[in-house]
Amino acid sequence: MIDHSVYALFFYVSAMAFALLYGGFRQKTLFILTVISAGAGFVIQTVMEARAWFHTEIPPAANLHELFQLTAWAVLALYFILYPMTRSRILVFFLMPLVNLAYMAGMMVPNQPLEPKPFYFTPWFAIHIFLLVFGIGFFFVSFLYAAIFIMQDHSLRHRHAPSHLPIPSLEEAERWSARLLLAGYPIYTLGMFSSIIYGVLFGNKEHYRPGLLEGASVLAWLVLGVASYGWLTAKVHPRRRSWLVVAGAAFSVLIILGIIWH
Amino acid sequence: MSDLILVGVNHKKTPVELREGLAFADPEKVPFLDGLRQSGHVKGAVLLSTCNRVELYADLREGSTAEDLIGSLMESRGFPRERRDLFYIQEQKDAVRHLFRVASGLDSMILGEPQIFGQVKEAYFQARDGGVVTTPLNLLFQKAFHVAKQVRTQTGIGERPVTISYAAFNLASSIFADLSTKRILLLGAGEMSRIVATHFVESGVKQVRVANRTYEHGVEFARYFGAEVVPWADFPKALIQSDIVISSTGAPRPILLRPMVETVMKLRRWASLFIIDIAVPRDVEETVGKIDGVYLYDIDDLQEVADEGLAERQKKATLAESMIASELDLYTRFLDHQSLSEVIGGLMGWAGRVQDAELEEALKRMGDLTPKQQEVVKNTVRRVVHKILHHPITQVKRLVLEEETANALQVFRDLFPVEPAQEGKAPPEDP
Structure with missing residues (x-):
């Protein structure tokens, strides 16, 4: 039987190719093709995820395969939601490789059937998963802007000519990185606490064994918390804040990987 | 193809003293073109008159020659007859190619500069509104606009800065999202400072302030930009509210020192500060550039950016030429059809x-x-x-x-x- 995720992958890879070409040639048509391809992949994936949820009655983020792919989906969803505000076309040049990386990483991991735990069937799990995945999605898009800020800053400090890529200015990259971080942080925090509240109310404390997922979750939360504080108070220089966002995104990857040992 | 002909002079062969003698003010263009048509030399024509060129694109009537057009041009301007040799003549396909190159900025003094595109458009609209554009000229200019747009967007020839002032402006656009919300502080009142600041002022920055050791000179300089004058002793305070600093004093030693700028940056809450030091000897201590959030460029840095831009434009010009060649081929085929x-x-x-x-x-x-x-x-x-x-x-x-x-x-x-x-x-x- 054909794995339907291949269809979504086909469109995501096409979108990435168009996005990379857009970076080189900056033709509006290439951007439109990127959006159309990415949109087609997104629709296919949404249908796939919804069907999987319907059949198993478990939100499609209970193993590494699913979590990687749901993260790719969330990042793309955020781009589509935010585009009317950011109007940033060049972001697809950075975003589509990230989406493909997450999606392909998911495909490379076997989609092992789950040993159903009662928790998976509660609304708590769905709330926990979607808040967490969207929180991480916000961090990843914030990370892209932070990376753009670091690139621009590096280029300007070393007195290079402006980049060939029409990347956003330092100010714009900083602004969006901050906004996305500050929007994602409360969502992520709620995602973390929804799980804790469930554990306290219904869980079994004797069986609680914190591992990589929990450790990385807390570390990412702390690092991004410091970055958010830096942005809110303007007490930390934007470049350092951007590095903190990069570090926070790296810990977010560990959160995803941590599900293996969960 | 209709009887298309081009006669003109440009910056390559004709010195400015002679070019300015041939230049047309906007209100003079249509009456001249109309006179040319009524004299029976042309069916229609477009006159392009800029700082660097005066060119007449004409749909020639049978029996008329380029010499008639040159004669009319010289006569209308009182141009010395012995300088007839300065004019160039291009016919048919060559004239089309020339217009494509001009509109794309490939024939400009500053390779790939974008203003010429607007000037060609303006020349065409003036002639069209004056009723002196024939169908072949209309087709030609529409095609030229299309080609120039293609060249600009597909090669990006005009994107990299090639002058110091534009390099500074371009760098500022990489730092700030919206220059209309930014404040500029000019330290010193030198000519170079004026040239660099002009780009920013034209882009509509929020505020321009000038600080000069000689207050009166500063006032005079500030009048040029409609700027505010800050007493020299207060310039460190003015730095706190400024986003872009253009410094060109004649001071023998640096006036912006690291401790001062560090304090300023703390008070600015690390908001980016772009410092353009075009003074020689330099006005800004080199280590200022190491402070977080400060982007310091001196005259050599800007020159380097401009040189890189020029090299880049030259590379892109090769691609642009081949695009023009294929568009020219398409256009002539279209006309043949x-x-x-x-x-x-x-x-x-x-x-x-x-x-x-x-x-x-x-x-x-x-x-x-x-x-x-x-x-x-x-x-x-x-x-x-x-x-x-x-x-x-x-x-x-x-x-x-x-x-x-x-x-x-x-x-x-x-x-x-x-x-x-x-x-x-x-x-x-x-x-």
Whole structure:
């Protein structure tokens, strides 16, 4: 039987190719093709995820395969939601490789059937998963802007000519990185606490064994918390804040990987 | 192709003292073009007059020459007759190529500069509004705008800065999202400072302030930009509210030292500060550039950015030239097609009329024919006419479109009584 995720992958890879070409040639048509391809992949994936949820009655983020792919989906969803505000076309040049990386990483991991735990069937799990995945999605898009800020800053400090890529200015990259971080942080925090509240109310404390997922979750939360504080108070220089966002995104990857040992 | 001709002078061959003598002010252009048309030299024309060139693109009338146009230009401006040698003349395809290159900025003094595109457009609109643009000129200029846009967007030839002032402006755009919300502080009142600041002022920065050791000189300098003057002793305070600093004092030692700028940055809550130091000796201590959030460029840095930009534009110009060559080819083919269909349409029109007249005469003489018999006669005559014309039409198409034989169309026109095309009437179909 054909794995339907291949269809979504086909469109995501096409979108990435168009996005990379857009970076080189900056033709509006290439951007439109990127959006159309990415949109087609997104629709296919949404249908796939919804069907999987319907059949198993478990939100499609209970193993590494699913979590990687749901993260790719969330990042793309955020781009589509935010585009009317950011109007940033060049972001697809950075975003589509990230989406493909997450999606392909998911495909490379076997989609092992789950040993159903009662928790998976509660609304708590769905709330926990979607808040967490969207929180991480916000961090990843914030990370892209932070990376753009670091690139621009590096280029300007070393007195290079402006980049060939029409990347956003330092100010714009900083602004969006901050906004996305500050929007994602409360969502992520709620995602973390929804799980804790469930554990306290219904869980079994004797069986609680914190591992990589929990450790990385807390570390990412702390690092991004410091970055958010830096942005809110303007007490930390934007470049350092951007590095903190990069570090926070790296810990977010560990959160995803941590599900293996969960 | 119509009788397109270009005569003109530009910065490459003609010094500014002579160019300025030939330049036209906007209100003078249409009356000149109209006079040229009424004199019977041209059917229509467009006059491009900028700092670097005066060019006349004309749809020439039969019997007129480039010399007539040059004579009219020189006469209207009182240009010295002995400098006739400064004019260049381009005809047909060469004139089209020249216009494509000019509109794309490839013939400009600063390679790839974007202003010329707007100037060409303006020249065309003035002529069009003055009613002196013919259909061939209209087609040509529309095509030139299309080509110039393609060249700009596909090669990005105008993107990299090639002058110090534009390099500074370009760098500022990499730092700040919206320059209209930014404040500029000019330290010193030098000429270079004025040139660099002009780009920023034209882009509509929020505020310009000037601090100069000699207050009166500062006031005079500030008037040029409509700027505010800050007493020299207060410039460190002014730094706190400024986003861009352009420094060009004649101070023998740096005036912006690291401890001062560090304090300023803390008070600015690390908001980015772009410092352009165009003074020699430099006004800003080199280590200031190491402070977080400070982007310091001196004159050599800016020159380097400008040089890189120029090298980049030269590379892109090669690509632009090949794009122009292929667009030129497409355009001439399009014109050939257009002329061809006009000629074939004219021939078919003439043949149709002869055929109808002869048929009417013949049917009258044949007496009582049944409708079916009349139809057979008509169809036979039509087929004969089509068959006779088929071969010469196929041959002329081949010669014009495939072998691009010069004058094939003219020979065809001479051989057959081709009727001129009627405005708004589609030519009959080919046999």
